[in-house]
Amino acid sequence: MENKAEIEALVNEIIGRVADKWTMVVLEALEARGTMRFTELSQEIPEISQKMLTKTVRQMERDGLVSRKVYAVIPPKVEYTLTALGHGLSEAFCGVWIWAEKNHAKIHEARRKFDVKAAR
């Protein structure tokens, strides 16, 4: 049996893993587009390096957020799809996207003020 402190540590560790820029961006792309090949993900998110994308989808697969299907063809074809768990996280994170959409002007105004103050 897990006690409260153990569960809290587990939850903190999971938040640490999923509160990650690239995980969120890949989650969003798969939520919007459905199943995608590695190369499609790479084209959809040009800012991410191949190495970082490989690492991100592998971690997401390990956490059960995406499923990976390999086709035995030449050249090899690999497809990624969100699992039910991945859809759930995407839904939960949706509130943060809405918050960012609603508040981006306020954040930019705060940054402008901070930078003016810091430059004095």
Place this chain on the structure above:
Amino acid sequence: MENKAEIEALVNEIIGRVADKWTMVVLEALEARGTMRFTELSQEIPEISQKMLTKTVRQMERDGLVSRKVYAVIPPKVEYTLTALGHGLSEAFCGVWIWAEKNHAKIHEARRKFDVKAAR
């Protein structure tokens, strides 16, 4: 006037900033405890280095998520409090904590299976 692509880029950039483990952990601590001194934050989150905590609260201040109050006493006293914007993000992110609490067993089971398969 900003067009749709510009707003999308802004929102993506903001998600990239706030989808960050330490930002989330500091947000959670301030939400639970209210105003906190730097040393209190540091004690509450022993896993974070002083350097990373300094960087995190500075970025959060710049983004308008926390306000910082410096008291002219010796030794100097610095207090951090969530702003309305910070409370809003904390609320939006709440869904992700609930998701993690609900699903930690599934995630650990997925990891166990993945590791068994990878070890073959």
